[in-house]
Amino acid sequence: MSLISLAKLDDRSGKDNFDIDIAIVGAGVHSLTLTMHLLQKRQDLREKILIFDPSGDWLTQWRQQFAAQEIPHLRSPAVHHPDPDPFALRRFAENRHDDLFPPYDLPSTQLFSDFCQQAIASQQLDERLIAAKVIDLEPIMSPRRGFRLWLNNGKSITAKRAVLATNSSIKQIPDWVERIPSNYPAHRLVHSIGLNLTQEHLAGETVLIVGGGLTSGHLALGAIARGAKVLLLSRRQFKEKLFDADAGWVGPKYLKGFHAEANWHRRRDIVLSARDGGSMTPSVMTQLRSASHRGTLEFHPECEVDQAVWHDQNWQIICADGMELSCDRIWLATGTRFDVKAELLLTHVMQQYPNPLVNGFPILDEHLRWSGCELFMMGGLAALRVGPTARNISGARMASDRIVPALTKSTIRSFAN
Numbered sequence: 001m002s003l004i005s006l007a008k009l010d011d012r013s014g015k016d017n018f019d020i021d022i023a024i025v026g027a028g029v030h031s032l033t034l035t036m037h038l039l040q041k042r043q044d045l046r047e048k049i050l051i052f053d054p055s056g057d058w059l060t061q062w063r064q065q066f067a068a069q070e071i072p073h074l075r076s077p078a079v080h081h082p083d084p085d086p087f088a089l090r091r092f093a094e095n096r097h098d099d100l101f102p103p104y105d106l107p108s109t110q111l112f113s114d115f116c117q118q119a120i121a122s123q124q125l126d127e128r129l130i131a132a133k134v135i136d137l138e139p140i141m142s143p144r145r146g147f148r149l150w151l152n153n154g155k156s157i158t159a160k161r162a163v164l165a166t167n168s169s170i171k172q173i174p175d176w177v178e179r180i181p182s183n184y185p186a187h188r189l190v191h192s193i194g195l196n197l198t199q200e201h202l203a204g205e206t207v208l209i210v211g212g213g214l215t216s217g218h219l220a221l222g223a224i225a226r227g228a229k230v231l232l233l234s235r236r237q238f239k240e241k242l243f244d245a246d247a248g249w250v251g252p253k254y255l256k257g258f259h260a261e262a263n264w265h266r267r268r269d270i271v272l273s274a275r276d277g278g279s280m281t282p283s284v285m286t287q288l289r290s291a292s293h294r295g296t297l298e299f300h301p302e303c304e305v306d307q308a309v310w311h312d313q314n315w316q317i318i319c320a321d322g323m324e325l326s327c328d329r330i331w332l333a334t335g336t337r338f339d340v341k342a343e344l345l346l347t348h349v350m351q352q353y354p355n356p357l358v359n360g361f362p363i364l365d366e367h368l369r370w371s372g373c374e375l376f377m378m379g380g381l382a383a384l385r386v387g388p389t390a391r392n393i394s395g396a397r398m399a400s401d402r403i404v405p406a407l408t409k410s411t412i413r414s415f416a417n
């Protein structure tokens with residue numbers, strides 16, 4: 001892979017005197033989607049964009065999370081992917097029918113990865129990637145407004161416009177975890193983000209998994225496959241849903257009403273209620289039910305842990321309803337939440353350009369631009385504009401549809417809201 005060297009960027013001859021025009025922070029699915037959409041509109045921008053990711057590669061985080069949970073296929077259908085042409089993935093899969101899973105042609109993990117790799121190669125996007133973490137985003141106020149991106153290699157680079165596609169979020173840790181004395185081995189209680197099934201040896205152990213989302217389902221199946229017994233606890237009834245939010249949320253069916261809602265607090269409530277917490281796909285639930293029939297899994301719906309004590313090399317658990325359980329490991333599949341507080345790169349931007357927030361979500365303009373400057377946000381933090389699927393692949397397309405007209409300065413499409 002040929003990565004651009006920052007040393008080559010000392011030609012600051014542009015009329016604005018910035019090193020580059022557009023800096024995109026993060027090289028995940030959202031960043032790739034935006035880059036592909038931008039280049040479809042303005043191929044000449046290719047030389048004016050740089051993407052930053054500490055891994056030095058595209059989709060590293062995505063690939064790692066799918067491998068760590070041994071996820072065989074995506075939850076979203078084949079029309080959701082980074083290419084601007086919705087049918088591009090289906091065409092790519094023409095001779096790979098085994099890589100499309102029912103009910104709505106869900107791409108296999110490998111197919112999606114191969115497709116993205118081809119998209120990256122088609123635009124030689126490896127050449128636009130800088131292997132560095134952005135550790136600070138400093139607003140530049142004169143002679144022209146822009147940003148200085150400070151990198152973890154001690155260097156910095158200036159950009160006229162910036163896009164945050166970092167997927168920064170806060171782990172949701174239940175209160176009872178905070179009350180546990182720290183006398184337990186760290187690997188005996190972990191959040192799913194820190195777990196990698198392929199490195200776990202669990203034969204004969206009991207694993208208590210907290211959460212009713214798809215992560216808990218995949219981790220449960222992975223633990224059972226490794227010879228463990230699983231206790232699956234959800235604070236509500238286990239919910240079966242094909243997608244995180246109804247398919248009507250990726251089109252006008254529900255988004256029309258959402259965009260017509262002028263009250264931002266109400267929009268926040270709509271986002272939460274459309275996702276309605278965690279849910280599992282029917283296919284994963286079917287596998288869990290058969291594990292339950294075999295005796296390798298116990299469902300504990302409407303069950304909350306009250307207290308956990310590490311004693312004699314295992315966990316003693318007391319639930320809120322008085323039930324007592326014991327296990328060898330606790331895995332928290334309790335998800336993450338989006339809040340600007342999680343995005344450290346916004347610290348100086350928020351001081352220079354105060355922006356209204358609603359429960360940690362910024363109110364962005366219709367192009368997902370931070371108030372008063374040329375900084376754009378993608379992912380979960382853009383939910384008040386994009387809607388309940390902002391963090392998903394479909395959200396990346398919707399965000400790109402809003403950001404691209406502002407970055408290309410072509411005819412600015414008007415969005416209702």
Ligand SMILES: Cc1cc2nc3c(=O)[nH]c(=O)nc-3n(C[C@H](O)[C@H](O)[C@H](O)COP(=O)(O)OP(=O)(O)OC[C@H]3O[C@@H](n4cnc5c(N)ncnc54)[C@H](O)[C@@H]3O)c2cc1C
Pocket residue numbers: 025026027028029030031052053054055059060061062065066069073074075076080132133134135165166167168215345378379391392393394
């Ligand atoms: C297990 C799992 C499965 C999912 N499956 C689906 C699915 O099937 N369909 C769907 O629609 N959605 C799915 N999602 C939701 C969502 O699509 C993914 O979370 C997706 O990875 C989000 O893409 P992203 O680009 O926002 O974030 P990421 O893929 O996490 O990429 C963000 C990148 O930003 C980089 N970064 C962060 N901070 C900095 C910094 N300061 N400087 C430089 N780089 C930085 C990170 O290294 C990372 O590479 C899934 C989520 C999870 C957790």
Ligand SMILES: NC(=O)c1ccc[n+]([C@@H]2O[C@H](COP(=O)([O-])OP(=O)(O)OC[C@H]3O[C@@H](n4cnc5c(N)ncnc54)[C@H](OP(=O)(O)O)[C@@H]3O)[C@@H](O)[C@H]2O)c1
Pocket residue numbers: 069071073074075076172173174175192210211212213214215216218234235236244276277278279333334335336
């Ligand atoms: N492609 C795939 O196959 C795949 C695999 C895994 C994940 N994903 C996606 O990744 C995203 C994240 O999924 P996820 O399962 O990690 O998270 P999630 O969907 O947010 O689910 C988190 C679960 O943890 C529970 N929870 C949160 N805080 C809790 C607390 N304090 N005490 C007890 N329970 C608590 C939630 O309960 P409530 O429901 O009551 O809020 C919910 O059931 C989703 O978009 C999902 O679709 C996709």
